[in-house]
Amino acid sequence: MSRVAQPRPQVAPLRRLEPGDAVALVSPASWSDESWLAESVATVESWGFKARLGKHADDRFGYMAGGDPERASDLNVAIRDPEVRAILTLRGGSGSLRLLRDVDTDALRADPKPLIGFSDITALHQVWHQAGVPSVHGAVAGTRAETVLRLLRGETGEPVRRDNGQYGAYLTTTGTASGPLFGGNLEMLARSVGIVDNDLDGHVLLLEIHRTVGLGMVDRALTQLLLSGALDGISGVAVGTLEGFDDYEDRGWNVLDVLRDRLSPLGVPILAGLPLGHLEDPVSVPLGVECELDADAGTLTVAALSA
Structure with a gap:
């Protein structure tokens, strides 16, 4: 299969929606x-x-x-x-x-x-x-x-705030990061390596993970992204839901141990516990637009989707 597209061009302006659209x-x-x-x-x-x-x-x-x-x-x-x-x-x-x-x-x-x-x-x-x-x-x-x-409608959403009661929130480190926000489901990002060439240099990476099998799936997916160079140059990591992992361990490790082990070498701020992903009441955020991640304040602020 040929690759999906050439390197990413400049972000296109979107028109805000009006009634009747x-x-x-x-x-x-x-x-x-x-x-x-x-x-x-x-x-x-x-x-x-x-x-x-x-x-x-x-x-x-x-x-x-x-x-x-x-x-x-x-x-x-x-x-x-x-x-x-x-x-x-x-x-x-x-x-x-x-x-x-x-x-x-x-x-x-x-x-x-x-x-x-x-x-x-x-x-x-x-x-x-x-x-x-x-x-x-x-x-x-x-x-x-x-x-x-x-x-x-072109409005800027409220900052997405860390939920300290959400599983994985204490994975958060310190520091701030900025850049376009992009990412999503970890498995889908890893499965696309070799098909889609994501240029994430300077981006804040959004990750949400849904447990279908054990910790090895998370390890393999993150390792594939790391070894492929897909995460080279990212400025920060925003972690959403870790569905199905809160009571799961494998030989003394949980998913937070895997994430810490794989992401720490990147040396970038990590903000976890965000209500993004597989939740009954998920927050929606734009992708491909500028954001500010503040691990110390526990907030992810994303620019408007439309001009």
Whole structure:
């Protein structure tokens, strides 16, 4: 497979959404039940936008929302439609990685619009990052769903604050860092090495980790990113949820031991315990725009998504 894109160009300006703009709802990964599709459409319409449900958004092909051509088609139809000003992915799961070489990046660069999603959608966020188009790590779910609305309107979100009660918060070190924020699901970032060349020099790396197997998965993924050079030059690390790891140990180590061992040699500030990722009420943040990480204050402040 050829690599997805050439080195990342300058960040494209996005237009803030206005009432009446269209938002596409697509399923590039796993499928959702009918109630979630209906709830998502209702939420988007309650914000004053036109909801455009992808033609194949409720298809089913095993654990994916239809075959690869159908899922890619819905994504590209949304990218190419000048009336669509944002693309909301209905859920993660599995399947986004299959679509990396099918995204119409020329159309995306010609008409930049943000992608919204997290977890498996990290695979596609990398395509947006390569194209120089900001996106949103998050979801229209939970009590903080309207964070996405504020971001689409061009508002600057409130600083994301460390939750000292969240597992892993004490992984936080000291110091400050700045630069564009980019990252997402650790496994998806590692799986994309050799397919997507992420230039993260000067970036603050966002990581959220979902336990599917043991600590070895985390070690292998971080080691792959380190040895590939993908993390060369990063300025800081923002750590979100570590779902499924809070009661898990392997021969005396937990996931924090692995993270500390693999990330400490980078010599950059780490801010952990952020409510980003697999949570009932996740915070949504822009990717590809400037941020300020303050490990001492326990805050991550991210610039506006749109001009």
